[in-house]
Amino acid sequence: MSTFAVLAAEGGEDVNPLLPATYDIVWSAVCIAVIGFFFWKFVLPRFQTVLSERSEKIEGGIKRAEEAQAEAKQALEQYRAQLADARQEAAKIREDARTQGQQILAEMKTSAQAESDRIVASGHQQLAAQRQQIVTELRSELGRTAVELAEKVIGEQLSDDVKRAGTIDRFLDELDSVGAKSTSGK
Structure with missing residues (x-):
């Protein structure tokens, strides 16, 4: 048998091997009380301050994050408003440009038509002047030719300029x- 069992049998007492002796329990309780007192007096306050600092940092961080999120939402709304304004302004600028383009096109058409009319009128004037010049030249040429033919037919010279x-x-x-008769008769 084991030594423990032999000793327990000799003493005649019933000893529970799971239960320590009374002096061990008392001294263990005193050690636990002293350690607990030091823990309660020194360690626990430091843990409390560290935990409170961490909780303040976390709460402050959450608060700062909420503030940053609110600022970001506000900045996003401002950006969207500016974007909407910019789109409206761009639409207005496009419409103004379209209107100006139409005005410029109308002015250019008017100017081109006026220039065309001026060129046509100038052409008609030049044509009339050239026609008149050609008619005058042809009359004088025809007159000379007629005089020459008449001289040949008559056989004498028509030297008098007034007569000619x-x-x-x-x-x-x-x-x-x-x-005139031939054009009106047709």
Whole structure:
């Protein structure tokens, strides 16, 4: 058997091996009380201050985070408002540009039409002037040719300028009247 069992049998007492002796319980209680007192007096207040500092930091951090989140929401709303304003302003600028473009186009059309009318009128004037010049040249040329033919037909020279001019004018008038009759008869 074991030594413990032998000793317990000799003493005749019933000893519970799970239960320590009374002096061990008392001295253990005194040690626990002293350790508990020091723990309660010195360690626990330090833990409390550390825990309160941490909780203040956490609460302050949460508060700062909430404030930052509120500021971020406010900045986001301002950004959205500015974006909406910018979009409205861009739409207004586009509309103004479109209106100005239409005005410029209308002015350019008007200017081009006026320039075209001016060019056409100038062309008509030049054409009329050239026509008049050609008619004058043709009359004088035709007059000279008629005089030369008349001289050849008559056989004498028509040297008198006054007679020549009168004959040429009368011949041209006859041609004009024949030309007028032929255009009105058609």
